Amino acid sequence: MDGEVVLKAEHISKSFPGVKALDDVSIEIRAGEVHALCGENGAGKSTLLKVITGIYSMDSGEVSVCGCKAEIKNINDARGCGIHVVPQEMAMAKHLSIAENIFLGRYPVTHLGIIDWKALYAEAKRLQTKLGGGAIALNVRDTVGHLSMGHKQLIEIMRAMIDDNLKVIAFDEPTSSLSAEETERLFELIEDLRSRNLGIIYVSHRLSEIFRICDRVTVLKDGKYVDTRNVKEITNDDIVKMMVGRDLDLFGQKRVNHSEANETALRVENFSRTGRYQNINFDAKFGEILGFYGLVGAGRTEIMRAIFAVDARDSGDVYIKGKKVEIKTTSKAAQLGIGFVTEDRRGEGLMLRTTLKMNISMPNLNAILNRNKLISDQKETQYAKEGMNRFNIKASSEKTIAGTLSGGNQQKAIIAKWVQANCDIIIFDEPTRGIDVGAKAEVYAVMKELADAGKCVIMVSSELPETLGICDRIIVMREGEIMADMVNDQLTEEDIVRYAVAN
């Protein structure tokens, strides 16, 4: 714990047009510690990582490695100094082999300058052995295309290990797309890296993980340094308080559920798709929040995508307000008043290269037409601003490019576009993945508000606390089948996990 300081960043400031992303932030990482970096979305965690690794240039401040001032201008400089980041979204050349991906851009060459394939595979195997555990199961000659996120992460870590002078390895939201099992393996791996006397930076929204594996935690808020504490000396609530600057009741007041007597909004009958899900039947009522819990791969997302006609199904019918409907296209689904906040925010949720305004109006262009059925810029601006205010989206104006927003604000923009489109039935697929507690609380509040206003809210989630925290009814799935459909009246985590996991 009291290892030497391997990385020190002092008085770092960085501004983007209109935003001070980092304001006099300092952090020091010691050898042999796992150092958590916490903060809400937009607090500056990612920016700090990007400044340290030279992806962004800093306006002022100093970075030193092992006591020497380091000039890091790009990612190669960072590697040269022994700093490596395992990014949240891992970029892989999916048609190349594992070994090639590990050495991407740094292939070993013979003295003739051609690629030394023998050395490449041998080195890859050596790294594999060095890493042990989950890495052993991989064949380094396989292509990476079909690998799970957990395995891709292993490849990233092996990339880092190529450098013998590796001193600091940073994980950016490493567990956000891992299964429970993969998460366990990652933790073992991090323990192992710590025992090799590396400094580890761990960026995560999941506070439970911080208590599980981190030694110290540094909290940022709105681009400013708040405090660095020993994890052993503080509680969950302390961190949350530091992050948001106030006490936070994540799930808020328990909703009084009157939905039993309500009309059925959505009814799904006999949904099946070979190998994905079988015989799915359920109702969702107006005014209720229906949760779908299960492990990753239980078939929940696939069912939602089939309802919305994004993906095909083999059989099954959909009824809306008791009437059978044929939904063949997503436009039909949207017309029928179904909204779909997808899991993949950046890929399927937003047009990242264009304005918030155009994003928010996209599902309901009819709302911004004037009397002559033409798009009215004035109406569109008004429409987008309403959505932004309603969900407290932090952006300098409705003309801000969506891709420049933080994850939480992007998520709120996606919710805004469906709510503004007056959908009666809104499906949320992992709505709080990768967003911070503050934004989470806001998303929960929005979902409850929608249910209170009589809308039918369906949430697919892999997180038990939120499923138990806000759902009125919970459907538990396992391997493509519905195992339980329970009213959430004093249910415990055990009640649910029992159905979600095979005996």
Added chain:
Amino acid sequence: MNTAKRLYIKSKDTPGIFTIFILIVLLFIFSNTSKYFFTGDSLLAILLSASTVSYIAAGQFMVLLGGQFDMSVGNVAAMGGVLYSMLAVKGVPVPLAMAIALGFGLLSGFIAGVCVSRFNTNAFITTFAQLQIYRGILFVLTGGSTISVDPNPAFRFIGTYKLFGFLQMPIVIMIVIFVLFWFILKFTKLGRAIYCVGNNAEAAKISGINVPRTVTFAFLMTGFFAALSGVVFASRVNSGQPNLGATYALDTIAASVIGGTSMAGGKGNIWGAFIGILVVYVIQNGLIMSGVDSYYHYIITGLIMFFAVLAQTEKTKK
């Protein structure tokens, strides 16, 4: 931030400003190198020479905006002109001949649109295949020689009539087309859908936009306006030319790129594409009028494209 810097940044956000700047510089240079260049007649002549290709530039712009592109436009134009001429020679009434030629353009665009959007074929390969097929058909139909049409006022109307006694039809049509495209893209749901699909087709799909229909519409536009371009050109020169349009696909893509259109789709400005096509033709005509071998225009157009892309690409955030 000083004014110049702000203007510079604004010009990056607004496709077209850079292009206008290039056009002004070119006009300035050529008015110095040729004393005939900056006269009403010669400017109209340049406009006329650019006009028929500009219809295709508008269509190409729309397809690029939707994240695709169309390589077949040149041969669709040639097919349009040849069909129009051959049918007229055979005594088919001019309006019907024109309708058939334009119908061919729509059919061609429809096929490309359906293949690309419903069967997910690659736009380059699909339209390139069409290009090859049409080239073959053109040779079979004409044996490679020009189809001359007997003097016929009806046939020549669309290419040679002068509005108000001086404004030639091809130019009038060009203005109408660009205003129409501007209108569609700015004010209609369909136009907006093209922006959305070009930006992120998946997100557009999830948001209830009919992606295949939108993409097919864009290809219908290139097909139709390419055929129209061929028809108007045939009418203007009184013959159908099977070799028309060899450079049209690249010229029109160049025009859009010079005008600030993103090759990734979803970003661009129709007036940028308009000025882009003018830039291409001002270079060609200006060089000829200045007594420079016109082959140089390829080099200069290429260089301008190069700098246009450099100037208009957003700098990576650092």
